[in-house]
Amino acid sequence: xxxxxxxxxxxxxxxxxxxxxxxxxxxxxxxxxxxxxxxxxxxxxxxxxxxxxxxxxxxxxxxxxxxxxxxxxxxxxxxxxxxxxxxxxxxxxxxxxxxxxxxxxxxxxxxxxxxxxxxxxxxxxxxxxxxxxxxxxxxxxxxxxxxxxxxxxxxxxxxxxxxxxxxxxxxxxxxxxxxxxxxxxxxxxxxxxxxxxxxxxxxxxxxxxxxxxxxxxxxxxxxxxxxxxxxxxxxxxxxxxxxxxxxxxxxxxxxxxxxxxxxxxxxxxxxxxxxxxxxxxxxxxxxxxxxxxxxxxxxxxxxxxxxxxxxxxxxxxxxxxxxxxxxxxxxxxxxxxxxxxxxxxxxxxxxxxxxxxxxxxxxxxxxxxxxxxxxxxxxxxxxxxxxxxxxxxxxxxxxxxxxxxxxxxxxxxxxxxxxxxxxxxxxxxxxxxxxxxxxxxxxxxxxxxxxxxxxxxxxxxxxxxxxxxxxxxxxxxxxxxxxxxxxxxxxxxxxxxxxxxxxxxxxxxxxxxxxxxxxxxxxxxxxxxxxxxxxxxxxxx
Ligand code: TNX
Numbered sequence: 193x194x195x196x197x198x199x200x201x202x203x204x205x206x207x208x209x210x211x212x213x214x215x216x217x218x219x220x221x222x223x224x225x226x227x228x229x230x231x232x233x234x235x236x237x238x239x240x241x242x243x244x245x246x247x248x249x250x251x252x253x254x255x256x257x258x259x260x261x262x263x264x265x266x267x268x269x270x271x272x273x274x275x276x277x278x279x280x281x282x283x284x285x286x287x288x289x290x291x292x293x294x295x296x297x298x299x300x301x302x303x304x305x306x307x308x309x310x311x312x313x314x315x316x317x318x319x320x321x322x323x324x325x326x327x328x329x330x331x332x333x334x335x336x337x338x339x340x341x342x343x344x345x346x347x348x349x350x351x352x353x354x355x356x357x358x359x360x361x362x363x364x365x366x367x368x369x370x371x372x373x374x375x376x377x378x379x380x381x382x383x384x385x386x387x388x389x390x391x392x393x394x395x396x397x398x399x400x401x402x403x404x405x406x407x408x409x410x411x412x413x414x415x416x417x418x419x420x421x422x423x424x425x426x427x428x429x430x431x432x433x434x435x436x437x438x439x440x441x442x443x444x445x446x447x448x449x450x451x452x453x454x455x456x457x458x459x460x461x462x463x464x465x466x467x468x469x470x471x472x473x474x475x476x477x478x479x480x481x482x483x484x485x486x487x488x489x490x491x492x493x494x495x496x497x498x499x500x501x502x503x504x505x506x507x508x509x510x511x512x513x514x515x516x517x518x519x520x521x522x523x524x525x526x527x528x529x530x531x532x533x534x535x536x537x538x539x540x541x542x543x544x545x546x547x548x549x550x551x552x553x554x555x556x557x558x559x560x561x562x563x564x565x566x567x568x569x570x571x572x573x574x575x576x577x578x579x580x581x582x583x584x585x586x587x588x589x590x591x592x593x594x595x596x597x598x599x600x601x602x603x604x605x606x607x608x609x610x611x612x613x614x615x616x617x618x619x620x621x622x623x624x625x626x627x628x629x630x631x632x633x634x635x636x637x638x639x640x641x642x643x644x645x646x647x648x649x650x651x652x653x654x655x656x657x658x659x660x661x662x663x664x665x666x667x668x669x670x671x672x673x674x675x676x677x678x679x680x681x682x683x684x685x686x687x688x689x690x691x692x693x694x695x696x697x698x699x700x701x702x703x704x705x706x707x708x709x710x711x712x713x714x715x716x717x718x719x720x721x722x723x724x725x726x727x728x729x730x731x732x733x
Contacts, residue, residue, distance in 0.1 A: 224246045224247045224248070224249065224323045224362075224365075225246075225247050225249075225360075225362055226245055226246060226247070227245070227246065227247040227362060227363075227364035227365070228243050228245060228364060229241060229242075229243035229244070229321070229346075229364035229365060229366035229368075230243040230366075231243075231364075232345070232346055232364060233345075233697070233698040233699075233700075233701035233702065234342060234345050234346070234698070235345070235403060235677050235680065235681055235695075235698055235699065235702060236403065236404055236680055236681040236683075236684035236685045237681060237684075237685045237689055237690070237695075237698070238342070238368045238369070238370040238685075239316075239369060239370045239371060239685070239686065239689070240368070240369045240370070241366060241367070241368050241369075242366050242367045242368075243364065243365070243366040244322075244365045244366045244367075245365065245366075246322075246323050246364075246365040247323070247362040247363060247364055247365055248321050248322065248323055248324070248325070248326050248362065248363045248365060249360060249361065249362050249363075250279070250283060250285065250347075250359075250361035250362075250363070251285070251299075251361075252284075252285045252286075253299060254285065254287060254299060254300055254301065255287055255288045255289070255290060255296075255299075255300045255301070256272040256275055256276055256287050256288070256289045256290070256300065256301045256302075256303065257272075257289075257290055257291075257292045257296035257300050257301070257302045257303070258271070258272045258289065258290070258291050258292070258302075258303045258304075259291075259292065259293075259302070259303065259304040259305060260291030260292060260293060267333050268291070268303060268305065268333060268336070269289055269291060270459070271303060271333055271336055271337055271340070272289035272303055273289050274337075274340065274459075275287075275301070275303075275340050275343070276288075276289050278340075278344060278351075279347075279351065279361075281353065281354045281355065281356070282350055282351045282352070282353045282354075282355070282356065282357040283351070283356075283357070283359065283361055284356050287301075296325075298324040298325060299324065299325070300325060300326075301325075301326045301327075301328070301343075302325055302326065302327045302328070303328050303329075303336050304327065304328070304329040304330075305329065305330050305331065305332060305333060305335070305336060306330075306331045306332070307329040307330055307331055308331065309329075309331060311369070311371065312330060312331050312335060312369070312371050313331070313335075313371050313372075314331065314332055314334060314335065314375075315330075315332070315334050315335050315338050315371060315372055315404075315406065315461075316330065316331070316335050316338075316369070316370055316371025316372070317329065317330040317335045317336060317338055317339030317342070317368075317369075317370055317371075318330070318339075318367065318368065318369050318370075319339055319342055319343070319367070319368040319370075320367050321346075321363055321364065321365045321366060321367070322365055323365060326343065326363060328340070328343065333461070334406075334461040335371075337401075337460065337461045338370075338372075338404045338461075339370070341401065341402055341403070341404055342368060342370065343363065344402070345705070346363045346364060347361055347362075347363060348361070348362075349701075349704035349705045349707075349708045349724060350704075350708055350724075351708070352705055352708035352709045353708045372404070372683065372684045373683065373684060373685060373686050373687070374638070374650065374651065374652035374653060374683045374684075375651060375652055376406070376407055376601060376651040376652025376653070376654070376683075377404065377405045377406055377407065377652050377653060377654075377679075377680060377683030377684060378400075378405055378406065378407025378408060378409055378463075378465070378601075378652070378653075378654040378655075379396070379400050379405060379407075379408060379409070379610075379654060379655045379656070379657065379672070379676060379679075380408075380409035380410070380411060380467075380603075380654060380655070380656035380657060381393065381396055381408070381409075381410060381411065381657050381659070381668070382411035382414070382656070382657060382658045382659040382660075383410055383411060383412065383419050383659070384411050384412060384413055384414035384416055384417040384418070384419055384436075384469075384476075384659075385414060385416050385417070385436065385437045385497070385658065385659040385660045385662075386436050386437055386438075386440070386659045386660075386662060386663050387417060387419060387433070387436050387440075387442045387443040387444070388659075388665070388668070389443065390445065390449050390452060390453055392665050392668070393408075393410070393453050394453065394456050395665060396408070396668065396672075397453075397456060397457050397460060397462055398460070399669075399672070399673075399676075399709070399711065400462070400676065400680070401460045401461075401462060402709075403676065403677055403680035403681075404680060404684055405462065405676075405680050405683070406461060406462055406463060407462065407463050407465060407652075407654065408457055408462050408463070408464050408465070409464075409465040409466075409467060409532060409654060409656070410453075410464060410465070410466055410467065411467050411469070411656075411658075411659075412466055412467055412468055413428075413432075413467070413468045413469055413470075413473070413474070413476060413477065413534075414469055414473045414475075414476065415473050415474070415475035415476060415494045415498075415499070415501070415502055416435070416436055416437050416442075416475070416476065416493075416494055416495060416496075416497075417432065417433050417435065417436050417442050417444075417476050418432030418433045418444065418476040418477060418480065419433055419442075419443070419444045419445060420444060420445050420447070420450055420466070420468075420522070421444060421445065421446045421447050421450070422517065422518055422521050422522075423447070423521060424517040424521065425480075425481065425514065425517060425518065427480040427481060428476070428477055428480050428481075428518075429444040430444075431479065431480040431493075432476035432477055432479060432480040432493075433476070434493065435493050435495055436495065437495055437496070437497055437659075437660055438495060438663075439495045440663075447521075447525060450525055451525055454525060454526070454527065458527060463527075463528035463529075463530075464526065464528060465528060465530045465531075465532050465565060466522050466525075466526055466531060466532065467532035467533070467534055467565075468518055468519075468522065468531075468532075468533060468534065469533070469534025469535075469536065470504055470515065470533055470534055470535070470549075470553070471503045471504040471506055471535075471538055471541050471545075471546065471549050472499075472500060472502055472503050472534070472535075472536065472537055472538035472539070472540070472541060473499065473502060473534055473536070473537065474502045474503065474504050475491060475493070475494045475501070475502040476493065476494070477504070477514075478490060478491055478502055478504070479491050479492060479493050479494070481514070483508075483510050484504055484505060484508075484510065484511060484514060485505060486505040486507075486508070497660040497661075499537050499539075500537045500538070500539030500540065501539070501540060502540070503538060503540050503541040504549070506541065506545040506546070506548060506549040507545065507548075512552060512556070515552075515553055515556055516556050516559075519531060519553075519556050519557055519560050519562075520560055523557075523560035523561060523562050526562065529562060529563050530562060530563050530564070530565045530580065531557050531560075531562040531563075531564060531565070532564075532565040532566060532582075533550075533553050533557065533564055533565070533566050533570075534566060534567060535550055535566035535567050535569050535570040536566075536567035536568075536569055536584070537567075537569075538569065543572070546569075546572070546573070547572060547573045547574075550566070550570050550572075550573035551573050551574055554573070554574075554575070554576060554579060558576070558578070563578045563579060563580065564576075564578075564579040564580070565579070565580040565581075565582060565601070566579070566580075566581065566582065567581075567582050567584055568581050568582060568583045568584055568585065568586050568589035568590060568593070569586070569589060571589045571590070571592035571593045571596065571598070572589070572592065574596070575593065575596040575597075575598040576596075576598070577596065577597035577598055578598075579598045580598060580599050580600070580601060580651060581593035581598055581599075581600050581601070582600070582601045582603055582654065583600050583601065583602050583603060583604065583642065583645075584603050584604065584605050584609075584656075585604070585605055585625075587642045587643065587644075587645075590642045590644075590645050591642070591644045591645065593649070594644060594645055594649045599649060599650065599651040600645060600649055600650050600651065601650075601651050601652055601653065601654050602638040602641060602650055602652070602653045602654070603653070603654045603655065603656055604636070604641060605625035605626070606625045606626040606628065606632075607628065607632065607633055607636050607641075608633070608653065608654065608655040608656065608679055609625055609628065609655075609656055609658070610655050610656065610657040610658075610671050610672050610675060610676065611656075611657055611658040611659070611660070611661065611662065611671060612625055612626055612627065612628040613627055613628075614627060614628065614629055614630070614714055614716065615627050615629060618714075620661050620662060620667055620670065620671060621661055621662075621671055622658075622660065622661065628675065629716060629718060630674055630675055630678065630696075630699075630714070630716040630718055630719060631692055631696070631718050633675040633678050633679065634675075634678035634679075634681070634682070634690075634692055634695060635692050636682070637682070637687045637690075638650050638652075638653050638682065639687065652683055653679060653682055653683045655672075655675070655676055655679045657671060657672060666712045669711050669712040669713060670712050670713065670714055671714075673706060673711050673712075673713035673714065674699055674702065674706070674713050674714065674716070674719070675714075677699060677702060678695065678699070681695065696718065696719050696720060697720060699719050700719050700720040700721045700722045701722050703715075703721045703722060703723070703724070704722065704723075704724035707724060708724075
């Protein structure tokens with residue numbers, strides 16, 4: 193054992209000393225620092241903002257008040273506690289969360305619902321910041337939750353750090369009124385080509401929540417793996433989930449673990465959209481149960497990255513018994529409205545068999561109380577207006593959705609596929625659709641991308657991360673960031689307010705936030721990255 197030298201002990205105490213000094217300073221009644229709300233680098237950019245030039249300062253006396261009893265004190269208290277927990281590590285402040293029937297005293301954060309403000313809709317919020325109070329109001333708890341992300345972004349980036357930081361913790365004063373352009377703003381993580389555990393999925397959820405997304409699509413099955421326990425067909429997970437691309441050990445979520453993910457997402461007002469891909473992309477299921485194959489022979493498990501070679505046997509009754517059991521168990525675990533049935537790249541399914549299959553599966557999904565979502569190929573079947581087509585490449589399929597009155601989720605591969613390489617030097621990912629640099633991922637408009645598909649036909653936008661080449665959380669983050677921030681803005685901010693030249697400057701300031709959150713990101717040469725300012729730096733490494 194090496195004993196510590198006295199000098200080292202003093203050095204180790206330095207952060208504590210600085211913190212004590214800052215605490216003393218923050219207790220004195222200094223005048224508020226002038227600050228310009230319009231210079232803050234918010235992503236997504238808010239719909240409207242008025243700056244009033246001063247600031248509100250968080251101190252160890254600041255509390256969080258939630259309006260009670262509206263919408264049930266428990267839910268609002270939980271949201272207030274979420275904010276308190278986010279702010280605590282870096283500030284060291286133990287913010288007390290308390291319910292109140294009246295306007296709270298000066299010096300605090302106040303969360304209020306409902307605000308009966310139709311313009312704000314389901315997820316909008318109004319943030320009214322004065323020297324005396326930060327008041328966040330919304331029609332719904334979901335709206336408050338989105339607004340809390342704005343409060344995080346208005347604080348110095350160091351607020352995201354896990355260790356104590358010096359502050360000061362000031363928020364520019366003014367009024368923000370903000371609400372999303374599209375109802376659906378999501379991302380997909382393919383957990384089947386490579387398996388990612390519960391903690392990785394939760395981190396992904398937290399990261400998309402920071403950019404106000406509200407949907408997380410999980411690719412739970414594919415040729416290379418089946419990742420969710422199905423109690424009535426147990427081999428799906430135990431055998432079908434036992435490997436992954438490259439031959440690693442794979443894995444699957446037990447129903448309890450999956451329910452935990454769903455709850456974690458729900459607490460962040462994020463809907464989980466589970467996908468079981470069929471009738472193609474089914475080798476893992478076919479390998480687990482021979483009776484699902486037309487010839488009754490189970491194939492070997494598959495660990496390569498080819499697509500389009502497998503199909504369920506669409507004319508066997510047992511196939512629909514299987515689909516019914518899987519959808520029933522999944523629907524019971526799914527509070528959200530959609531079950532995604534894949535339906536893509538069925539190169540070895542005859543077209544008439546494919547249409548027959550999708551029509552039957554749509555009925556099964558509906559019978560279990562859910563709406564069917566599927567990749568754009570499903571539009572060649574007879575879609576109900578409640579079904580949703582996810583556009584990834586075919587304009588004709590997108591138009592077929594519109595003709596049938598079904599809504600569209602926009603995921604053009606050339607713009608939103610997060611597994612597409614940034615350029616020819618990117619080590620991870622693929623490039624069959626395009627190289628997608630950070631500017632290209634941002635510069636497009638869902639409402640004009642496909643001729644004949646307009647904003648009213650579109651539910652929203654989603655960025656999928658396919659995981660053939662992605663094996664761990666660092667690699668996930670590198671492909672997702674910073675492109676996902678741009679996709680989040682496309683889904684939230686009106687098209688007329690979006691401009692790459694202005695956006696890239698705001699994005700440049702998010703470098704400090706990525707670093708504070710420990711997010712591994714691609715430092716594109718197209719973005720004017722801004723180094724963290726000194727008060728955003730950690731006190732120690
Ligand atoms: C196409 S897009 C696929 C996926 C692959 C992806 C790789 C779509 C609906 N299917 O199976 O993982 O390309 O980029």
